[in-house]
Amino acid sequence: MSSILRRGLLVAATAAALVLSACGSPAAPAAPATSTAPAPTSTSTSGLTVTDAWVKPADAGMTAVFGTLTATGGPVTVVSAATSASPRTELHEVVMNGGAMTMRPKEGGFVVDPAAAHELKPGGDHVMVMDLASPIRPGDQVRVTFTLAGGGTVEFTALAKETTGGEETYADHAGMNG
Amino acid sequence: MTAVARRAVLLGGAAVAAGGVVAGAVALTPGPPPVAVPVPGAETVAFHGAHQAGITTPAQAHAVFTALDLRRGSGPDDVARLLRMLTDDAARLTSGRPPLEASDPELPALPSRLTVTFGFGPGLFDAVGRGGECPAVLRELPAFATDRLDPRWSGGDLLVQVCSDDPMPLSYALRRLVRSARSVATVRWTQRGFGPARGSEPAGTTPRNLMGQRDGTANPAPGAELDDAVWVREGPDWLRGGSMLVLRRIRMELDTWDDFGREGKHMAVARRLDTGAPVTGGGEFDEVDPRMVDGRGIPIAIGGAHVLRATARDPAERMLRRGYSFDDGPTADGLPDAGLLFAAYQADAARAFVPVQQRLAESDVMNQWITHVGSATFVIPPGCAPGGMIGEALLG
Numbered sequence: 132m133s134s135i136l137r138r139g140l141l142v143a144a145t146a147a148a149l150v151l152s153a154c155g156s157p158a159a160p161a162a163p164a165t166s167t168a169p170a171p172t173s174t175s176t177s178g179l180t181v182t183d184a185w186v187k188p189a190d191a192g193m194t195a196v197f198g199t200l201t202a203t204g205g206p207v208t209v210v211s212a213a214t215s216a217s218p219r220t221e222l223h224e225v226v227m228n229g230g231a232m233t234m235r236p237k238e239g240g241f242v243v244d245p246a247a248a249h250e251l252k253p254g255g256d257h258v259m260v261m262d263l264a265s266p267i268r269p270g271d272q273v274r275v276t277f278t279l280a281g282g283g284t285v286e287f288t289a290l291a292k293e294t295t296g297g298e299e300t301y302a303d304h305a306g307m308n309g
Numbered sequence: 310m311t312a313v314a315r316r317a318v319l320l321g322g323a324a325v326a327a328g329g330v331v332a333g334a335v336a337l338t339p340g341p342p343p344v345a346v347p348v349p350g351a352e353t354v355a356f357h358g359a360h361q362a363g364i365t366t367p368a369q370a371h372a373v374f375t376a377l378d379l380r381r382g383s384g385p386d387d388v389a390r391l392l393r394m395l396t397d398d399a400a401r402l403t404s405g406r407p408p409l410e411a412s413d414p415e416l417p418a419l420p421s422r423l424t425v426t427f428g429f430g431p432g433l434f435d436a437v438g439r440g441g442e443c444p445a446v447l448r449e450l451p452a453f454a455t456d457r458l459d460p461r462w463s464g465g466d467l468l469v470q471v472c473s474d475d476p477m478p479l480s481y482a483l484r485r486l487v488r489s490a491r492s493v494a495t496v497r498w499t500q501r502g503f504g505p506a507r508g509s510e511p512a513g514t515t516p517r518n519l520m521g522q523r524d525g526t527a528n529p530a531p532g533a534e535l536d537d538a539v540w541v542r543e544g545p546d547w548l549r550g551g552s553m554l555v556l557r558r559i560r561m562e563l564d565t566w567d568d569f570g571r572e573g574k575h576m577a578v579a580r581r582l583d584t585g586a587p588v589t590g591g592g593e594f595d596e597v598d599p600r601m602v603d604g605r606g607i608p609i610a611i612g613g614a615h616v617l618r619a620t621a622r623d624p625a626e627r628m629l630r631r632g633y634s635f636d637d638g639p640t641a642d643g644l645p646d647a648g649l650l651f652a653a654y655q656a657d658a659a660r661a662f663v664p665v666q667q668r669l670a671e672s673d674v675m676n677q678w679i680t681h682v683g684s685a686t687f688v689i690p691p692g693c694a695p696g697g698m699i700g701e702a703l704l705g
């Protein structure tokens with residue numbers, strides 16, 4: 132790399148960092164945290180809180196539940212899930228496999244560390260809902276129960292919202308065994 | 310040039326050459342680290358509460374009113390799904406967060422006092438099987454002699470009103486709300502309005518409309534007076550704590566108004582343009598004295614002056630006028646296409662908007678320059694608690 136180019140990149144990086152710090156700070160909400168904090172979808176004595184839970188609508192076959200998992204005490208492991216929408220649910224992750232995004236069951240479940248929220252999102256970890264008993268339409272609610280290592284459970288409600296984001300096209304994988 | 314300034318300029322040049330951000334160069338001058346200064350954009354208005362926000366909230370600079378129609382065959386379940394999604398979206402957007410399924414937190418991050426307010430038209434009552442309970446005055450307003458209503462700006466099953474001091478979060482909020490709604494409803498009309506920029510005059514100053522008048526001088530004072538005028542105190546649970554909205558699109562003949570003499574403009578309203586004070590004397594918040602005469606015994610305020618006709622004649626006629634200007638012009642011929650989105654909130658439209666508008670339709674000097682070209686009426690249901698849903702009492 133030429134010294135001129137290197138110097139340019141360094142200056143650009145410095146400028147960008149300064150801009151970030153200058154714009155980042157005021158973006159903090161002025162209102163009290165209570166009014167801006169997401170209302171928890173679930174709270175429990177199990178040490179796990181689930182917020183912002185939602186589910187992708189689907190007419191049949193498969194879909195997925197997403198949300199934010201926060202461990203309020205020590206680390207928590209979600210070992211299985213059940214929903215009101217189908218008799219069959221799995222905990223999945225998405226991995227790169229030969230250049231393609233592939234879903235597969237998450238070995239050992241979702242391990243939630245208290246240091247960082249664990250995001251379930253399109254293109255990442257999610258709760259796979261299979262063999263839908265009836266269509267999930269936008270605005271429908273699905274009850275979800277997590278079973279934790281140690282036997283505790285956490286219940287929450289996921290709201291159905293439409294998206295084409297992180298398109299894993301669950302319906303196309305209807306033959307998948309998980 | 311000081312050494313510091315010279316260094317900043319040099320670095321600034323380098324930043325530009327490297328495709329960096331010029332603004333960053335200024336910050337390179339030595340000094341204390343930037344302090345977090347609260348910005349107006351971060352200000353939020355609580356969505357949850359006994360009443361919906363966006364009514365007694367001091368008017369934001371920008372507003373959009375969108376009327377949705379439920380898709381044919383929609384029933385109570387569909388309406389509940391719709392309101393569940395919209396309530397969730399609104400609670401997030403007004404606190405500066407994206408909808409559940411959205412992945413761009415920057416867009417709603419600075420809501421600038423964003424509010425989202427929902428209203429129920431007669432068609433929504435029909436869809437949930439409670440058509441008979443829709444207040445008669447909202448199902449059909451009386452026809453006023455001066456009306457020239459265009460269906461394009463009239464009616465609607467569900468009103469989505471979005472207000473913000475910044476059109477950026479407002480635009481994002483509307484697009485996400487409509488996106489959530491579209492599987493259940495179609496868009497009937499959208500009307501955008503604006504007021505003075507935030508901070509252009511001290512907070513609480515009565516805004517001007519496009520005719521130059523201070524518009525809203527007679528509004529009930531914030532507090533008990535405003536609450537009494539706006540909120541429904543008695544009646545069914547789905548209405549108590551709510552309000553009634555009459556939204557009228559009023560076209561203004563600004564070309565002829567602009568050429569009308571200044572004294573004539575004062576007489577048409579019975580208030581002065583500059584201060585908003587009555588032509589009979591006093592300050593903006595004094596009432597016009599219809600009995601005051603000049604040296605020849607002629608009344609100073611003419612009988613058909615707008616304010617004399619529009620002033621509430623009993624407490625039930627009080628309403629909150631929370632209007633926004635619109636400007637869709639100029640036309641190809643260079644004429645204005647502008648006016649006022651007149652939004653009146655009241656506890657009972659049959660006893661407030663209707664009698665007042667009947668008087669204005671009978672006689673108002675301003676009728677030469679203003680025409681009502683759109684009309685829509687909505688029940689504003691009460692607010693909801695976190696985890697609740699707007700309209701839960703009607704759907705329950």
